[in-house]
Amino acid sequence: xxxxxxxxxxxxxxxxxxxxxxxxxxxxxxxxxxxxxxxxxxxxxxxxxxxxxxxxxxxxxxxxxxxxxxxxxxxxxxxxxxxxxxxxxxxxxxxxxxxxxxxxxxxxxxxxxxxxxxxxxxxxxxxxxxxxxxxxxxxxxxxxxxxxxxxxxxxxxxxxxxxxxxxxxxxxxxxxxxxxxxxxxxxxxxxxxxxxxxxxxxxxxxxxxxxxxxxxxxxxxxxxxxxxxxxxxxxxxxxxxxxxxxxxxxxxxxxxxxxxxxxxxxxxxxxxxxxxxxxxxxxxxxxxxxxxxxxxxxxxxxxxxxxxxxxxxxxxxxxxxxxxxxxxxxxxxxxxxxxxxxxxxxx
Amino acid sequence: xxxxxxxxxxxxxxxxxxxxxxxxxxxxxxxxxxxxxxxxxxxxxxxxxxxxxxxxxxxxxxxxxxxxxxxxxxxxxxxxxxxxxxxxxxxxxxxxxxxxxxxxxxxxxxxxxxxxxxxxxxxxxxxxxxxxxxxxxxxxxxxxxxxxxxxxxxxxxxxxxxxxxxxxxxxxxxxxxxxxxxxxxxxxxxxxxxxxxxxxxxxxxxxxxxxxxxxxxxxxxxxxxxxxxxxxxxxxxxxxxxxxxxxxxxxxxxxxxxxxxxxxxxxxxxxxxxxxxxxxxxxxxxxx
Numbered sequence: 001x002x003x004x005x006x007x008x009x010x011x012x013x014x015x016x017x018x019x020x021x022x023x024x025x026x027x028x029x030x031x032x033x034x035x036x037x038x039x040x041x042x043x044x045x046x047x048x049x050x051x052x053x054x055x056x057x058x059x060x061x062x063x064x065x066x067x068x069x070x071x072x073x074x075x076x077x078x079x080x081x082x083x084x085x086x087x088x089x090x091x092x093x094x095x096x097x098x099x100x101x102x103x104x105x106x107x108x109x110x111x112x113x114x115x116x117x118x119x120x121x122x123x124x125x126x127x128x129x130x131x132x133x134x135x136x137x138x139x140x141x142x143x144x145x146x147x148x149x150x151x152x153x154x155x156x157x158x159x160x161x162x163x164x165x166x167x168x169x170x171x172x173x174x175x176x177x178x179x180x181x182x183x184x185x186x187x188x189x190x191x192x193x194x195x196x197x198x199x200x201x202x203x204x205x206x207x208x209x210x211x212x213x214x215x216x217x218x219x220x221x222x223x224x225x226x227x228x229x230x231x232x233x234x235x236x237x238x239x240x241x242x243x244x245x246x247x248x249x250x251x252x253x254x255x256x257x258x259x260x261x262x263x264x265x266x267x268x269x270x271x272x273x274x275x276x277x278x279x280x281x282x283x284x285x286x287x288x289x290x291x292x293x294x295x296x297x298x299x300x301x302x303x304x305x306x307x308x309x310x311x312x313x314x315x316x317x318x319x320x321x322x323x324x325x326x327x328x329x330x331x332x333x334x335x336x337x338x339x340x341x342x343x344x345x346x347x
Numbered sequence: 348x349x350x351x352x353x354x355x356x357x358x359x360x361x362x363x364x365x366x367x368x369x370x371x372x373x374x375x376x377x378x379x380x381x382x383x384x385x386x387x388x389x390x391x392x393x394x395x396x397x398x399x400x401x402x403x404x405x406x407x408x409x410x411x412x413x414x415x416x417x418x419x420x421x422x423x424x425x426x427x428x429x430x431x432x433x434x435x436x437x438x439x440x441x442x443x444x445x446x447x448x449x450x451x452x453x454x455x456x457x458x459x460x461x462x463x464x465x466x467x468x469x470x471x472x473x474x475x476x477x478x479x480x481x482x483x484x485x486x487x488x489x490x491x492x493x494x495x496x497x498x499x500x501x502x503x504x505x506x507x508x509x510x511x512x513x514x515x516x517x518x519x520x521x522x523x524x525x526x527x528x529x530x531x532x533x534x535x536x537x538x539x540x541x542x543x544x545x546x547x548x549x550x551x552x553x554x555x556x557x558x559x560x561x562x563x564x565x566x567x568x569x570x571x572x573x574x575x576x577x578x579x580x581x582x583x584x585x586x587x588x589x590x591x592x593x594x595x596x597x598x599x600x601x602x603x604x605x606x607x608x609x610x611x612x613x614x615x616x617x618x619x620x621x622x623x624x625x626x627x628x629x630x631x632x633x634x635x
Binding site for chain 2: 021056078079081083086087088090092119120122124126127129228254255257258259260261263268270273275277282283284285286287289291292297301304305309312315
């Protein structure tokens with residue numbers, strides 16, 4: 001049973017000071033200075049470490065990069081080795097798991113952690129992912145505005161959805177948030193500064209963003225296996241795809257990775273880094289055989305994996321409707337549009 | 348107070364940290380193909396390690412990376428594991444440069460197994476092509492070491508040329524055993540003047556020498572083109588999809604169902620495979 005409190009926006013600095021004093025790192029959305037990227041994105045906001053609330057872009061729609069790097073870094077060292085003749089010493093690099101508060105994640109991003117967790121823990125655990133998850137607290141921020149790319153309400157989410165947040169803040173007016181304290185991790189944050197979370201009595205309903213549903217994810221999942229063999233659909237949808245992988249890198253739930261060694265003469269590291277099923281090399285065998293040689297087959301894999309295989313296998317959708325893949329696509333492919341058209345096709 | 352297992356760690360180990368293995372023996376099998384016998388440097392790790400026929404692992408040269416191969420030795424042979432690989436890319440080239448006494452990494456065993464207990468009392472028909480004999484060698488020796496439990500054993504093995512046949516000493520041994528029917532073949536043009544085996548493609552030889560399908564399990568492993576042409580022959584001989592087993596070789600990185608590379612349909616080849624019946628493969632998209 002969640003509790004509801006009021007948190008003044010002016011109190012954020014006080015809260016951050018208490019969190020910092022308690023040894024917590026704070027990561028929040030921050031508006032970035034203008035770059036060439038501004039030309040293709042209406043705004044550029046990214047998650048970065050902060051110590052005060054001043055820099056936070058509390059009115060942002062979406063960051064370009066997802067918050068998944070906090071749990072699953074783009075590049076993470078796993079082993080370190082020394083090579084001297086026949087003697088090789090390999091040493092495990094213990095993952096860094098600093099107690100972290102992710103502040104201001106929108107509900108789509110907060111929900112993405114359930115998908116990541118399902119992948120990294122469904123069978124054996126993961127020594128690099130799990131300690132970070134255990135040390136991460138999510139203070140979510142409901143959406144008061146969205147854009148044409150947002151489709152959370154088609155995939156089980158919503159602008160005020162609480163899933164994945166330990167505390168969810170919803171702007172009530174220019175000065176204060178409604179704070180829903182949802183988990184023990186959330187209570188632990190409140191306990192650091194109980195005086196800042198004041199009783200909520202008879203507040204007006206907050207005005208959330210209006211995101212009209214475009215398709216029903218469960219119906220789509222049921223239909224996809226029958227659409228798999230229809231190669232012409234996938235070809236037509238992916239004709240513009242250049243296989244750059246940007247969609248996977250900005251996706252909050254894409255978790256495919258590569259393991260590579262980097263070596264100097266007598267030392268080196270083994271690392272894992274993000275990868276994408278959209279790359280032709282992803283499945284290429286040493287023999288030259290490739291199970292998915294065409295870009296249309298790789299596009300199909302992306303859609304099938306997110307909307308059919310993961311729901312069936314892991315019980316979670318591989319999409320939270322954040323819209324990043326479509327905002328960042330250099331050829332303007334729109335995942336929601338394509339998936340909606342699949343959902344509307346006769347079964 | 349409850350005990351919580353360390354996240355991501357099984358048996359006190361981070362699964363991404365390889366075992367340290369010493370190369371105890373090197374055998375050159377064919378041009379570019381070598382077999383390593385590997386022994387655990389940590390004896391305690393070696394004692395705790397066990398695997399079953401069909402499982403695979405990630406073999407690594409530190410500084411170059413990891414590569415996925417089956418365990419090619421039989422679990423009935425204790426104290427070591429063997430792998431056979433063809434030099435093809437960065438990691439296998441570095442592996443090929445190692446020699447006896449060198450240290451490499453291994454993590455595993457991963458994946459499912461051939462259900463050899465279920466096969467007891469049945470005849471076994473092994474069909475292999477080229478570098479695909481290694482995953483089958485594990486099962487062949489496992490069953491030959493438990494010979495009384497199985498009916499007739501037939502092995503059909505083909506390669507492009509005589510030089511490309513792997514495990515030549517073991518082929519000679521199987522050829523002289525009275526309880527094994529061995530048929531070796533090379534592609535037309537791949538024979539030498541001394542070649543005593545057959546000449547022709549594996550599916551053709553299969554049609555000529557296969558045992559009756561009744562009470563027989565067929566285990567097929569080879570390049571995609573061989574598999575594609577062998578399956579119709581088995582069907583013609585009366586084998587049902589449930590009687591036919593194969594092991595898939597999808598590209599992998601993690602080996603434990605996370606990196607996403609070997610995903611085919613709802614299946615992860617590294618977790619649900621690598622061993623599948625043809626009946627199971629028929630349920631999957633053809634992306635292997």
